[in-house]
Amino acid sequence: MGAYNEPIITIRGLKKSFGTKKVLKGIDLDVYSGQIIGYIGPNGAGKSTTVKIMLGLIEQYTGEVKIFGQNISSGNVEYKKKIGYVPEIADIYDNLTGREYLTFIGELYGLDIDVADKKAEKLMELFSLKDVYNSRISSYSKGMRQKVVIISSLLNNPDILFLDEPLSGMDANSVMVFKEVLAELASKGKTIFYSSHIMEVVEKISSRIVLINDGQVVADGSFDELKEKSMEGSLEGIFNELTGFNEHKEIAEEIVSVVQEVEI
Numbered sequence: 001m002g003a004y005n006e007p008i009i010t011i012r013g014l015k016k017s018f019g020t021k022k023v024l025k026g027i028d029l030d031v032y033s034g035q036i037i038g039y040i041g042p043n044g045a046g047k048s049t050t051v052k053i054m055l056g057l058i059e060q061y062t063g064e065v066k067i068f069g070q071n072i073s074s075g076n077v078e079y080k081k082k083i084g085y086v087p088e089i090a091d092i093y094d095n096l097t098g099r100e101y102l103t104f105i106g107e108l109y110g111l112d113i114d115v116a117d118k119k120a121e122k123l124m125e126l127f128s129l130k131d132v133y134n135s136r137i138s139s140y141s142k143g144m145r146q147k148v149v150i151i152s153s154l155l156n157n158p159d160i161l162f163l164d165e166p167l168s169g170m171d172a173n174s175v176m177v178f179k180e181v182l183a184e185l186a187s188k189g190k191t192i193f194y195s196s197h198i199m200e201v202v203e204k205i206s207s208r209i210v211l212i213n214d215g216q217v218v219a220d221g222s223f224d225e226l227k228e229k230s231m232e233g234s235l236e237g238i239f240n241e242l243t244g245f246n247e248h249k250e251i252a253e254e255i256v257s258v259v260q261e262v263e264i
């Protein structure tokens, strides 16, 4: 845990509906500094909605969300300066070079342009992108873009990092480095909120796993704690069990039989 034992994020009775659809049905969560939270759940469970509320992107909700001890609906957006965000699909400016994009983001966070430039250049080098720092992002591969988004989320030295499927497109070596970076950041007291569908990774990197299903928290604990309460030995198995899914074989067989229906 960090310098003080107060939660860095507190969520109480968080509810959110879109029209008549209840998406979040009362989420309660206390997150402490240094935790890597694996925030998982089926498609449509409400993960992104929770994260968007914490980022201040969705303002209409009921319940209370405090970040760094401050209610985020107070109108004071100062807390955002100490947050990093890697969205699942990021729109980055294709026509800019890596340098232009990252110094622009750095300046938005209030960094001096030279400071942002130096930091971005060093990080690009460490992520094996030194040679393309001055090339247009439109020429980057998927994994290279993903690394640029990750670098942009780290420029402001955030205390809380929200990551949504951050490894997408990254090669095995880069994944290994990045997983280590997350562990190092957490050991320095940074808090990481990690949403992903890759259960093997979530199982390995998370100090705490929060599983939401249909807008409610259905499991909350370390992987070992979740395993003790379950008959399953893997996070994938626990996920299937707690979300009531045990038909993967039947569904797969049906898909294959539909695929085979057409005779050409």
Ligand SMILES: Nc1ncnc2c1ncn2[C@@H]1O[C@H](COP(=O)(O)OP(=O)(O)OP(=O)(O)O)[C@@H](O)[C@H]1O
Pocket (backbone or CB within 6 Å): 018, 023, 041, 042, 043, 044, 045, 046, 047, 048, 049, 050
């Ligand atoms: N702006 C919106 N307007 C209407 N419905 C929305 C909106 N945003 C999300 N939803 C609905 O809220 C539900 C939860 O969506 P959310 O994106 O939070 O799920 P998720 O858990 O992040 O899913 P995934 O794993 O697929 O990313 C879904 O049914 C989705 O259709």
